Amino acid sequence: MSPIALEIIIGVLKIFSIILPVLISVALLVYLERKVLGAIQLRRGPNVVGPFGILQSFADVIKLITKENLLPSSSNKFLFIFAPMLTLILSLISWAVIPVSSSYVISNINIGILYLFAVSSFGVYGVIIAGWASNSKYPFLGALRSAAQMISYEVSIGFVIITVLICVGSLNLIDIVESQKDLWFAIPLLPMFIVFIISALAETNRLPFDLPEDEATLVAGFFTEYSSISFGLFFLAEYANMILMSSLTVILFLGGWYPPLDIFPLNVVPGIIWFALKVFLILFVFLWVRATFPRYRYDQLMRLGWKIFLPLTLIWVVITSSFLFYFGLLPN
Amino acid sequence: MFLLGTFYLFASFLVMTCISVIFSKNPVNSVLFLVLAFLNSTFLFILIGAEFVGIILAIVYIGAVAILFLFVVMMLDIQITSLMVNMKRYVPLALLFAGVILAEIIYLTVFKTTKSNIDVIVRSENNTEQIGNVLYTDYFIDFQLSGIVLLLAMIGAIVLTHVYRPTIKRQNIDKQNTTFSKDRVKLINTKAGEGIQSHD
Numbered sequence: 188m189s190p191i192a193l194e195i196i197i198g199v200l201k202i203f204s205i206i207l208p209v210l211i212s213v214a215l216l217v218y219l220e221r222k223v224l225g226a227i228q229l230r231r232g233p234n235v236v237g238p239f240g241i242l243q244s245f246a247d248v249i250k251l252i253t254k255e256n257l258l259p260s261s262s263n264k265f266l267f268i269f270a271p272m273l274t275l276i277l278s279l280i281s282w283a284v285i286p287v288s289s290s291y292v293i294s295n296i297n298i299g300i301l302y303l304f305a306v307s308s309f310g311v312y313g314v315i316i317a318g319w320a321s322n323s324k325y326p327f328l329g330a331l332r333s334a335a336q337m338i339s340y341e342v343s344i345g346f347v348i349i350t351v352l353i354c355v356g357s358l359n360l361i362d363i364v365e366s367q368k369d370l371w372f373a374i375p376l377l378p379m380f381i382v383f384i385i386s387a388l389a390e391t392n393r394l395p396f397d398l399p400e401d402e403a404t405l406v407a408g409f410f411t412e413y414s415s416i417s418f419g420l421f422f423l424a425e426y427a428n429m430i431l432m433s434s435l436t437v438i439l440f441l442g443g444w445y446p447p448l449d450i451f452p453l454n455v456v457p458g459i460i461w462f463a464l465k466v467f468l469i470l471f472v473f474l475w476v477r478a479t480f481p482r483y484r485y486d487q488l489m490r491l492g493w494k495i496f497l498p499l500t501l502i503w504v505v506i507t508s509s510f511l512f513y514f515g516l517l518p519n
Numbered sequence: 520m521f522l523l524g525t526f527y528l529f530a531s532f533l534v535m536t537c538i539s540v541i542f543s544k545n546p547v548n549s550v551l552f553l554v555l556a557f558l559n560s561t562f563l564f565i566l567i568g569a570e571f572v573g574i575i576l577a578i579v580y581i582g583a584v585a586i587l588f589l590f591v592v593m594m595l596d597i598q599i600t601s602l603m604v605n606m607k608r609y610v611p612l613a614l615l616f617a618g619v620i621l622a623e624i625i626y627l628t629v630f631k632t633t634k635s636n637i638d639v640i641v642r643s644e645n646n647t648e649q650i651g652n653v654l655y656t657d658y659f660i661d662f663q664l665s666g667i668v669l670l671l672a673m674i675g676a677i678v679l680t681h682v683y684r685p686t687i688k689r690q691n692i693d694k695q696n697t698t699f700s701k702d703r704v705k706l707i708n709t710k711a712g713e714g715i716q717s718h719d
């Protein structure tokens with residue numbers, strides 16, 4: 188076998204070794220969400236399919252695939268089918284640069300964090316194309332809300348990332364994690380950590396910022412017209428994005444694959460387990476927030492993004508860089 | 520060979536998407552083709568090793584500018600026929616701009632062959648660092664000036680479109696947040712048959 192063919196096969200296997208766990212974790216995350224919400228609201232949650240109902244999401248997927256896929260007659264057919272595919276593709280290609288342990292990453296590129304930022308800013312296209320192609324009022328309003336919301340919160344996410352980058356001196360994700368070996372950035376940059384988690388909620392259209400799919404006013408927002416597997420793809424992409432944003436939070440603030448303390452029983456646990464545990468912690472916060480907070484009004488959402496987060500993050504960029512410069516702690 | 524092949528692939532895609540931007544009947548399709556054109560130029564930048572410039576192009580133009588274009592164009596209710604008629608009026612202006620840009624490209628490629636600085640940036644291992652080193656030192660003034668130009672454009676757009684309407688009712692969120700239920704609601708024990716007397 189020629190070396191190029193071998194390289195391609197290894198590459199494909201590597202991709203599947205990341206994508207399959209992600210898709211399985213999406214199924215388990217949906218189950219976890221329903222269980223956590225059930226527990227918080229004093230219900231049982233899913234408990235019929237499989238032991239403790241753990242196979243519920245797989246049953247739902249089979250149901251979604253076997254249903255009829257409806258195409259609205261006045262929709263733009265190509266874009267209508269293309270939008271959910273685009274959303275899922277964008278939420279999966281980001282995993283190419285996520286380092287799940289010190290040695291395991293598909294592509295270790297110099298500008299990993301910028302790549303992630305770019306791909307997550309493309310995510311709005313799936314939503315906005317879906318809303319427009321449906322040629323229907325509620326999806327269109329959902330798409331407009333989503334476009335404004337995602338752009339607003341990307342600004343503060345950008346500044347939070349810049350603050351972390353100033354402390355690291357590199358755009359490489361592995362370098363970012365390795366510079367947190369002794370001290371996780373969540374401690375010195377605590378306000379940025381909180382801003383990042385809240386912005387991640389807005390970026391993934393999760394409660395309390397799920398206005399693009401606000402069922403009380405917009406039926407189901409941008410995927411009102413979607414049914415069957417095309418709805419399933421949106422659903423899958425939303426949860427894959429949640430896991431992605433949690434991983435990004437872990438990489439930027441919670442020290443990636445490093446144990447909390449470098450002492451005996453903790454540092455023999457493999458890094459990937461620590462990574463998964465931290466991602467689980469952030470995901471639990473996402474679900475906890477969903478069960479706790481009511482939905483924001485749209486003007487409150489915009490006010491939080493532009494009038495509170497933007498000045499706060501901007502000032503923190505200046506404070507952090509001045510602090511590092513004054514005490515001579517700047518990297519390089 | 521492989522690099523050259525990919526270059527021609529992306530370059531021909533770029534040209535095709537640019538042509539589609541102009542000739543699409545539907546303005547939304549035009550914007551989507553424009554996004555594809557930006558994406559292809561990102562790939563071209565990455566091919567010559569300028570991955571930082573490429574990704575920044577993607578973030579700024581695809582992630583923000585094109586979305587706002589799409590946002591505006593989607594909300595327009597345009598009659599496609601009237602759009603095609605109007606297009607003929609702008610042909611001379613378009614040709615003028617095309618001529619100027621073509622002249623600039625010819626000037627840069629044919630007459631100005633010195634490329635000392637650019638070569639260093641593109642060929643180096645980590646061009647993010649290289650750009651950072653020159654952007655805030657050698658090109659500090661230019662960088663700040665371009666920032667001021669953008670700020671002016673933003674202020675200009677706001678001044679042109681913002682209409683101050685004093686009669687409009689606004690939400691005062693600070694006031695709302697500092698209000699408690701005891702300021703708004705009062706519990707009154709009413710005796711049977713007496714009703715509630717208003718104190719206002």
